[in-house]
Structure formats: C-alpha cells, structure tokens
Amino acid sequence: AQTVEDIKSAGTVKIGMLVDFPPFGIMNENNQPDGYDADVAKLLAKEWGVEAQIVPVTGPNRIPYLQSNQVDLLVASLGITEERAKSVDFSEPYAGISIGVFGAEDVEVTKPEDLSGKTIGVARASTQDTAVTKIAPQDATIQRFDDDASAVQALLSGQVELIGVSNVVAAQIEEAAPGRFNQKLELSQQVQGIAVRKGSDELLEAVNAFLEKVKADGQLSAIHEKWLGTPLPNFVAEGK
Amino acid sequence: MIRPFGWNEFLIIVMAAQWTIALSAIAFAGGGIGGLLIALARVSEVRPLRLAALGFIRVFQGTPLLMQLFLVFFGMNIFGLAINPWIAATMALTLHASAFLGEIWRGCIEAVPSGQREAATALGLKYYNRMRYIVLPQAARIAVAPTVGFLVQLVKGTSLAAIIGFTELTRQGQIINNATFSPFMVFGTVAAIYFILCWPLSLLARRMELKFSRATQR
Amino acid sequence: MYEFNFAPVFASFDQLLLGAWLTIRLSCAAMLLGLIVSIICAWGKTAGPSLIRFVINAYIEIIRNTPFLVQIFFIFFGLPSLGLRLSPNSAALLALVVNFGAYGTEIIRAGIESIQKGQVEAGIALGLSKLQIFRYIIMKPALRTVYPSLTSQFIYLMLTSSVVSVISADDLAAAGNDLQSATFASFEVYIVITLMYLALSIGFSAVFAAIEKMAFKYPLSR
Amino acid sequence: MADTHAHTSKADVRGASGPAVTMEGVNKWYAEFHALKDINLSVDRGERIVICGPSGSGKSTLIRCINQLEMIQKGRIVVDDHDLTAGGKNVDIVRQETGMVFQSFNLFPHMTVLENCTLAPMKVRGISKAEAEATAMQFLERVRIPEQAEKYPAQLSGGQQQRVAIARALCMNPKIMLFDEPTSALDPEMVKEVLDTMIDLANEGMTMLCVTHEMGFARQVADRVIFMDRGEIVEVGAPEDFFNNPQHERTRNFLGQIS
Amino acid sequence: MADTHAHTSKADVRGASGPAVTMEGVNKWYAEFHALKDINLSVDRGERIVICGPSGSGKSTLIRCINQLEMIQKGRIVVDDHDLTAGGKNVDIVRQETGMVFQSFNLFPHMTVLENCTLAPMKVRGISKAEAEATAMQFLERVRIPEQAEKYPAQLSGGQQQRVAIARALCMNPKIMLFDEPTSALDPEMVKEVLDTMIDLANEGMTMLCVTHEMGFARQVADRVIFMDRGEIVEVGAPEDFFNNPQHERTRNFLGQIS
Numbered sequence A: 001a002q003t004v005e006d007i008k009s010a011g012t013v014k015i016g017m018l019v020d021f022p023p024f025g026i027m028n029e030n031n032q033p034d035g036y037d038a039d040v041a042k043l044l045a046k047e048w049g050v051e052a053q054i055v056p057v058t059g060p061n062r063i064p065y066l067q068s069n070q071v072d073l074l075v076a077s078l079g080i081t082e083e084r085a086k087s088v089d090f091s092e093p094y095a096g097i098s099i100g101v102f103g104a105e106d107v108e109v110t111k112p113e114d115l116s117g118k119t120i121g122v123a124r125a126s127t128q129d130t131a132v133t134k135i136a137p138q139d140a141t142i143q144r145f146d147d148d149a150s151a152v153q154a155l156l157s158g159q160v161e162l163i164g165v166s167n168v169v170a171a172q173i174e175e176a177a178p179g180r181f182n183q184k185l186e187l188s189q190q191v192q193g194i195a196v197r198k199g200s201d202e203l204l205e206a207v208n209a210f211l212e213k214v215k216a217d218g219q220l221s222a223i224h225e226k227w228l229g230t231p232l233p234n235f236v237a238e239g240k
Numbered sequence B: 001m002i003r004p005f006g007w008n009e010f011l012i013i014v015m016a017a018q019w020t021i022a023l024s025a026i027a028f029a030g031g032g033i034g035g036l037l038i039a040l041a042r043v044s045e046v047r048p049l050r051l052a053a054l055g056f057i058r059v060f061q062g063t064p065l066l067m068q069l070f071l072v073f074f075g076m077n078i079f080g081l082a083i084n085p086w087i088a089a090t091m092a093l094t095l096h097a098s099a100f101l102g103e104i105w106r107g108c109i110e111a112v113p114s115g116q117r118e119a120a121t122a123l124g125l126k127y128y129n130r131m132r133y134i135v136l137p138q139a140a141r142i143a144v145a146p147t148v149g150f151l152v153q154l155v156k157g158t159s160l161a162a163i164i165g166f167t168e169l170t171r172q173g174q175i176i177n178n179a180t181f182s183p184f185m186v187f188g189t190v191a192a193i194y195f196i197l198c199w200p201l202s203l204l205a206r207r208m209e210l211k212f213s214r215a216t217q218r
Numbered sequence C: 001m002y003e004f005n006f007a008p009v010f011a012s013f014d015q016l017l018l019g020a021w022l023t024i025r026l027s028c029a030a031m032l033l034g035l036i037v038s039i040i041c042a043w044g045k046t047a048g049p050s051l052i053r054f055v056i057n058a059y060i061e062i063i064r065n066t067p068f069l070v071q072i073f074f075i076f077f078g079l080p081s082l083g084l085r086l087s088p089n090s091a092a093l094l095a096l097v098v099n100f101g102a103y104g105t106e107i108i109r110a111g112i113e114s115i116q117k118g119q120v121e122a123g124i125a126l127g128l129s130k131l132q133i134f135r136y137i138i139m140k141p142a143l144r145t146v147y148p149s150l151t152s153q154f155i156y157l158m159l160t161s162s163v164v165s166v167i168s169a170d171d172l173a174a175a176g177n178d179l180q181s182a183t184f185a186s187f188e189v190y191i192v193i194t195l196m197y198l199a200l201s202i203g204f205s206a207v208f209a210a211i212e213k214m215a216f217k218y219p220l221s222r
Numbered sequence D, E: 001m002a003d004t005h006a007h008t009s010k011a012d013v014r015g016a017s018g019p020a021v022t023m024e025g026v027n028k029w030y031a032e033f034h035a036l037k038d039i040n041l042s043v044d045r046g047e048r049i050v051i052c053g054p055s056g057s058g059k060s061t062l063i064r065c066i067n068q069l070e071m072i073q074k075g076r077i078v079v080d081d082h083d084l085t086a087g088g089k090n091v092d093i094v095r096q097e098t099g100m101v102f103q104s105f106n107l108f109p110h111m112t113v114l115e116n117c118t119l120a121p122m123k124v125r126g127i128s129k130a131e132a133e134a135t136a137m138q139f140l141e142r143v144r145i146p147e148q149a150e151k152y153p154a155q156l157s158g159g160q161q162q163r164v165a166i167a168r169a170l171c172m173n174p175k176i177m178l179f180d181e182p183t184s185a186l187d188p189e190m191v192k193e194v195l196d197t198m199i200d201l202a203n204e205g206m207t208m209l210c211v212t213h214e215m216g217f218a219r220q221v222a223d224r225v226i227f228m229d230r231g232e233i234v235e236v237g238a239p240e241d242f243f244n245n246p247q248h249e250r251t252r253n254f255l256g257q258i259s
C-alpha cells in the first residue's frame, strides 16, 4: 500500500478528477481542469507540499484508473456508496449534493410509484443511477447515458420524460430552459468522498486529517462558496 | 455556470484535433510495420506462421477496439507493468491496425498474378528479392486505395482512446458539451473537423483507385 | 496486486446474454437492411442519373468521413426536433443501417465494376433490359467477388454496434457497462465481454462461410 | 448456296424482303480515333461472310455495330428491314433477332448451361420455363452437348463452352448470327469441334457474319471474304479469288503472315 | 547438328560432361491427381526437344519440374550434372542455368524492358548495372527490339513482349531454355516474329525444351518430338518419323485434330 511518504518523496500527487461534471469538475476557458474538485485537489497538494498532477477521468473509468495505479487518489465527485466501498476506500465526505428526479412541469410525479411506465434518464454508473434504480418500480424504463449532459439532452429532446440528476445539474437545466422543468422527487442527499485504493489505510488517514483541518479552518467552505454559491452544507461538514 | 459555446470553445475543440492526428500517425506507423509482417506471415510457406498470423487477425479483428484499449492499458497496469497512456495507445492501435492492414495487404499480395512470382523464381531470384523487387511493388500499387480507406477508419477510431485518458477530438467535444450544453454546435463542430481531416484522404483513395484501374485496363 | 473476482460477473451472466442477444438481433437486422440499402445505392451509383449519383455520393462521403458516435448522436437527439422520435434500439438500428449503407455501397459498386464487360454485352446482345441484366447477370457474381469484404464489413458493423450504448440501447456493451457500474468489477466485466464479442465474431464468420457455401456454389474454374 | 433449310428458324417465313444487313457510309470514332471509315456493305439473307484483317483493323467494331453494342456517328445501318439509325424500338428488335458469339464465350458463370440458354427466351420473349427448356435442349443437342445441361460453365472445356454460347444465341431464334473470333481463345484441339458446329449452321442456311482467322473455315463455307485494315474494307471477294488471287498489296502481306 | 556456335554462351566450355537434363522415373501428384507418370527422358547438350499433347496432359508440369517450379514426389532429375532431388544449393544453381519463357510472358509490368532484363543478373549474379545493361542491350538487339528498351511492357505488342521475355531469360546466360507454349497467347500475325527468334536461338545450338503446337516449328528445328497424354510420354521420335509415321493411335488422333 502507498503512503504519504511515497507521495512526498515522488514530489507529485496524481489525482483523478472528472472534467465533465460542472461545477465540480470542468475545463475552464483556458482548457485547464477547474472547479470545486480541482480546488480541493490543489489544496491537498499544497498541504502536503507536493505538486498536484490532475488526471482527467470519466465516470465509467474513474475506478479502474485508481485500481490500476494510474492515479493516487480520486477527487472525482465520487458518491460514497456501499457497493463502491467494496472496491475503494473512502475518506470523510468533502462535498455533497442532493439528488432528485426532474421532469417537465406538466408531468405528474409525486411519489416513487408514479414513476411507473415512465422513462427516466440517468448517467451510467453514477450515484443517481443507483438511487433511481433502487426506487423505480418494475415497469419504469431506465435509460443509462454516458454522462449527465447526454441525460439532460435526452430530457430536452423529449427522448425521456424524467431524469435523475443532482441539484447542481438541475440548476443548469433551469439556466438552459427556464421554467420548463422542476423537481419531482428528492431521492437522497449524497455525500462524496476522496477515494484511495483498498488497504491504503495510512494514506486514507492523511487525507482525513487534511479534510478535518480544512473543514475546521473554513478553507473548504470558501471553495464551496466560490463554486456553488453557498457555504459547505452541514450534512457534509458533520460527516457520514 | 453554463458558459455559452463561443469562439474560445470552438478553438479548444479544434486544438484537440492534434491528439487525433498524433494518435492516427502512431497507429499508422505501427500498423504499417506490423501489418507488413502479418501480411508476409499470412502468405508464407511456413504453415505455423500462417496459422499464427491468422489467429492474430481473428482476435484483433474480432473484438472491439474499445475493449482492446481498455484491457491493454488497465490490464497491463494491474499486472504491475506500469505503462503510460501513450505506450498503451501505441500498443493497442498498432495491434488493431496491424490486423486490418495485414489482411488488406495479404489480399493485395495475392492479387499479384502467380506468374510474376514464377517468372522471378525461374530467373533465380530468391525470396527476399522476389518480394522486394517483384511482388511488393506491384501489391503496393493495388494497396494504396484500400489502405488510405482504412486510414480514414483509423482516424475516426482513435476517438476510442478517450477511455484511457486522451482528450482527443470526440472527448473534448463531450467535455465542452458538458460545460456549454450546446450539443448540436459542439458535435456539429466535431463532425466537421473529422470531415476536414478525413475527406481529403477519401478523395486521395478514390483518385488512386481510379488511376490504378485505368492503368490495369490497358 | 489486483485480485480477480469473476463471481459477480457470472452471477449476472444472464444480463450479459440478454445484451448479447440484442447485439445479435441488432446486427442481423442492420446487416440485412444495410445490404438492401447498399445494393440499391450501388445500382443508383453505377447506372442512375447524375442527380441521384450526386446525392448518393454526398451520403457516402458524409457518413464515411464522420465518426459513428456523432451520427448516432444526431439521429437520437436530433431527429426528435424534426418530429421523429425513435426508441434507443430503433435509433441504434437506423444509425447502423445508415452507416453500413455508405460502406456497403462502395463495396458492392466495386463488385459490379469487377464484372467483365463481356457479361453485360452478352446480356445486351440477347436483348435483356438494363434492369434484367443487373438482376440476373451482374448481381450474383458481383456479390460473390466482394463477399469477403462484405462480410468483414459486417463483422465491423457488429463491433461498431458496441457504441450504441451511448444512447442507452441495451446491447452487449451496455449490459457490460451496467454490470460494471453495479459491481465495479471493471476488468472482469471487460474481459468477459471482450471474449463474448470474440465469440460473436467467430460465430458470425462461421455463419457467413456457411451462407457462402450455399449461395455461391457454382464453380469459378476447373 | 443451299436454300433448302433443315433449320427450324423462321427467318425465311417472316416475310421480310430487303437484304439481311445493309451498311451505308458507316463511320465510327472512339473519341479522336477513327475506327470505321466509310463502310458500305450489304449482306443477303442466307449469306455467309467471313471478315479478316490485322489486329485493331476494326473487325470487332464492325460487327458490334450491327447489334448496336457500339453506336455509330455517321451513316446508316439497316438490319432485317429495321433501320437502327432511326432509333426507337428498332434497336431492341434487332438485338432479339441477331445472335452474337464472343471470343471469350461470356457465359454466365453462376448459371447452369440450361439456365444460360433459357434466361433470355423467358425474360425477353416471355416464353414459359418448360417451353424454353425444351427449345434449349433441342439446341444443346444440335451442338452435341445435351448431357452437359446441368453443369456450370466453369466445369466445361473451352470448346464445350463456346458451343454452349452458340446454343444460347440460337435459343433466341435469331435471323442473323454474328461471330467475333469464336475459336481464338480455344486450345488447338478444340477449335475443330466449334468450327464443325459453325459449318453445320452455315449449311442450314443461317445468315452469318464471322470474324475469324481460320482460313480453312473461310474456304469451306464463306460466300464472301472481307479483308479489313485500319478501319476500311480493303478487299471483298469469293473465297477462291480472295485466297488465290488477292488484289491488294495489304491483303497479300496479311495472308503471307497468317498462313 | 550444328556444333559450331555463333552463340556467346559459355554452355560448352564450362566443362560439364553428362546430358543436359536427365529424368528418371519421375512421378508427380497434385494431391490425388497423378500428373506425371514414370517419366524417363534424357536430353543431350545442344539438343532441341518439342513437346506436344492434348490440354492437361502434363506438358507444362514436365518442364516446370526441370527448374523446380513444381516439386516431384518420386524419381530423380539431374540438370547439367546437378541432382535436383539431392536438394541443397542445387535448385538455386539450376534455376540460374535454365531460362524459362511462359505462355503469358510474365514480364514485370512495373519495370521497363531494360529493367526487366537487368534485374536478375544484378541481384542474382551480382553483376554491375553498367555491365548488366550492356548485356541486356546485346540480347534486345538479338531479338530485334533494342529501341523498346525504355518502354514498359504494357506499351508493347504481344509479340514484342514475348521477345522481351526471351531476351530476359537469355540475359542470365542459361545453358538450357524452357519454353511453355510461347506463341499461344499471341495474335496470329505475331506468332511468326517470336518463332523466328526461337529458330535463331535453336540454330545457335542452345539446348531447348519447347512445349508448342506449332508443328511447322517442330519440323524445322526439333531434334526430337515428344508426345504426351494423360501424364505419360506416349511417343518420342525424330520429326520426320513422328509426323509422317506416328506409331501410336493416340498420337495419330492428336495430329489429326490439330492440323
């Protein structure tokens, strides 16, 4: 298992991060990785006194990236779930989103049973995929796309009636098509953790120590404020 | 948070074409060498060599390039062989292109009339000289068109290298799309750039084909 | 060191088989329809009026020089704005047919052009019409000459169909991706579906060889 | 020549009157190349014409104009009273009434011998399959290969293939037969069997135009021999005169070379 | 026969002693098909042999065994004192010392006439380019087409191509020349120019084995004529005997067919 000492002696920490998941991970105007995750990653590297090497990953391949030693850590908006915890070890939460089902104003859905017979789009292998799959009745059709943008596109073009996304993406739909869609169901509040390879306990401890520190001194909250417009929510700050 | 699709985004996508071009160039160089070896093995008189080449072709033509890339890159790493994405891409694309080019070129070599080989043999030329001066130059003329045609497929196929972390044209398009939510602008641009890269090649392939068929008609 | 654990993959193997079944059906349907499109376009391209030739050429060039991913994207997300809403599976089928048609046309055209002029002349001299000559004299030998390229393009189509998972069609690749997102056993899943694709392409090759034996049983030379 | 036809063709009863083929001032260019220069020729019904001449002299072009495999740019061609140059349906009619045999056989490789022979009668004349097959078998017997009916062309020798090609043409009941070097792609031993078939046909009174270098055949059956060179008809004559006493220098040269 | 060679070949000075070609009990199968049956043949130095026989009788196979374009399964072949069946470098040596001319010319289409002629001398014998070209021009003059040296094969007539093929073989200074129906793919007018070249070569004392149906050629130059049928040598004889008084039924049939 890898330790912080290994990383410090290497001088760089390789961090996997999504770049197609605004506002957590984006490519900015200069085509550099940016967003909440990027700032957290840089902060972590600064804390350890090493250079951050950010490796863009995608939703489906982020865990293979970690498992096959391509990156040391994932700061990749990875929601903490039981299944994933079998493959990777999670730190304390560093961010959180709430996930909901969204759809056109005139679609009547107030409880999970109402999803019956509907088509719901989600991003494959995402937290919302898991959450929607769990609550949807048998005769609902779940269409899994490669990323949130495709799922949103499916909603906008009418290919699906509903999608499962985070509040953050929902805010963007509102920007793109004001007033046409609203939230139907709140599914869960999902906290996201920094992931390390299984068994890297010492490294995980160091990550947790870092998170505790930046939560305490308000640095993390400041980043949250910068990217999401609000301070770090309590359900994140207080832990799992 | 959403930013509009503007000139800057357009440029970012255009710039990503350099990776597409670089990957294509690598694939083609690797595939060129590998393909020649495979083609020669396929027409060899040594049976085990022929069978090995056939097996190679079956496997690499019979599985999706996406899976090949994934298994080469992540697979090598979990077996403790740390390889960087460039090496992985080079390997996977070379294997893929070798299989296809090997098969294309085998056909071209076999299309050279057997009398040519016999005449060369009767003159006392040995294997290397027969191939080097008689068979391959004639096969090469037939091969240009289908080869360039395959290059077009390869250029498009490099988009799959996104899975091992290359932000080439298609992947860059997806990223920009996630930041701008203007899929038609983004993918229209992506399609147009592919078209600009590939169309001249297609035209070239067709010109070659025409030229060749005219040359043989006489 | 990573420890392989194929148990979860085999626990959900029926899911993969279901995906493979759709891949087979999708590929077969696309091959058949694509072949018909190709034959019609090839005939139009070799014998049609110049306007039709132009249209067919434009179709071929556009399709052959842009990635399948982008094509399927436009069909799935773009066609609804023209009022045509297709399910993911039918959009996938349409995209595969449109894509194959462009390649198949060129292959079959080459086959048609490989037919010796004397064959056509013999048909003319016997008083057969243009369409009769195409149907009875040209088509079968032309298909036979290009049968190898045609079948390898078919296999390529089958492999290309792995891309349709992006529009949430539920083919083998999609089943693999879903399984991977449920189990996170990426390598195991990828290894298994790669082998399944290999089995499919070997299976298809065997079927094609059998069809060749049946359909083209006439001898070529003594 | 023999006017009593054992042949079942209805060529003589269809009530036509003029010559079988008339060419008047025929000129043909391939782009710049002047392939036929002012050809004038009239072929009577039942007449047998042999055309010879050096390679590239326009022999093939000449007979291919008769069934419009090649278009002419100037002049007039009338076949069996149908003016080809007038266009319209005449071309189709003429193609049905002329049979053509090529140097390279041009049998359809994916059809059996019998299918080769029945395709056109069924599709063009609309004859029933049974009737077409009966006719085909009759002609296959005429060319002495009825036992090969179910084989594919590639399973036959060159000579047999060429005889199938002749039978195939005869199945359309043509009034005129055109032959373009029918024996020059054959092995020497097979030449004879094809020539014998053609001699039979000639003896039955079929109108024939035949490009060939087989001078023995010409002597035996031709009513007239035509010598072409560089797109022109240089000399026309009855076989005895033509071979024993050629009028032109070029003819003499040519005959010297090929014998 | 003429033993005073105008020919520059060193065939006669290289101090070889046995016959040029010896075949003893040669048998060859293509899979199941028995293509050559117990062939025994000895060809003297300077001898001219013509081989004829029906299509498929094994003529090509026979001469292709001499330079090992085909392998034999049983028997022994010795060419110019090199035992081919012993393997080793003998095959390479024999290929260098036999020249072969094919029915379909098989010139290399991507090389000029001169390049066709110089390739093997340079690559096999390691002769310098200048020397190879000088020799090539000498042989191109022998076959009377030095002016075509810079052209590509496709720009030549069939007869010219075949003469280039002969020159190309001669450039390797072979002791034995093998011809496989060298004139049968030619237009009738071109046959003569190729035969004339071969007659020249024969008169210079070259050892020749020639498959051909040109019986005029056989009468004029052959020391012996061999008739093959179904993989066997049926009859061997001097031309006068062979043509005027064939011993075997099959020979008589064959001669009847091709003349």
Ligand SMILES: Nc1ncnc2c1ncn2[C@@H]1O[C@H](COP(=O)(O)OP(=O)(O)OP(=O)(O)O)[C@@H](O)[C@H]1O
Pocket: D030, D031, D033, D035, D053, D054, D055, D056, D057, D058, D059, D060, D061, D062
């Ligand atoms: N499609 C064509 N385009 C251009 N030139 C042609 C074409 N067909 C024939 N020619 C030319 O027309 C001339 C006459 O050709 P044709 O085939 O009638 O000759 P031929 O007398 O039949 O010769 P051969 O004995 O070789 O068959 C030749 O010089 C030939 O090169």
Ligand SMILES: Nc1ncnc2c1ncn2[C@@H]1O[C@H](COP(=O)(O)OP(=O)(O)OP(=O)(O)O)[C@@H](O)[C@H]1O
Pocket: E030, E031, E033, E035, E053, E054, E055, E056, E057, E058, E059, E060, E061, E062
């Ligand atoms: N590569 C091969 N595989 C199988 N059979 C062959 C092969 N080559 C020749 N044969 C057969 O061997 C027999 C002799 O062939 P060969 O070519 O020697 O005949 P040939 O006397 O030269 O005839 P031709 O006059 O037609 O050239 C033929 O029956 C032929 O079908």
Ligand SMILES: [Mg+2]
Pocket: D059, D060, D061, D180, D181
């Ligand atoms: Mg001709």
Ligand SMILES: [Mg+2]
Pocket: E059, E060, E061, E180, E181
């Ligand atoms: Mg032969």
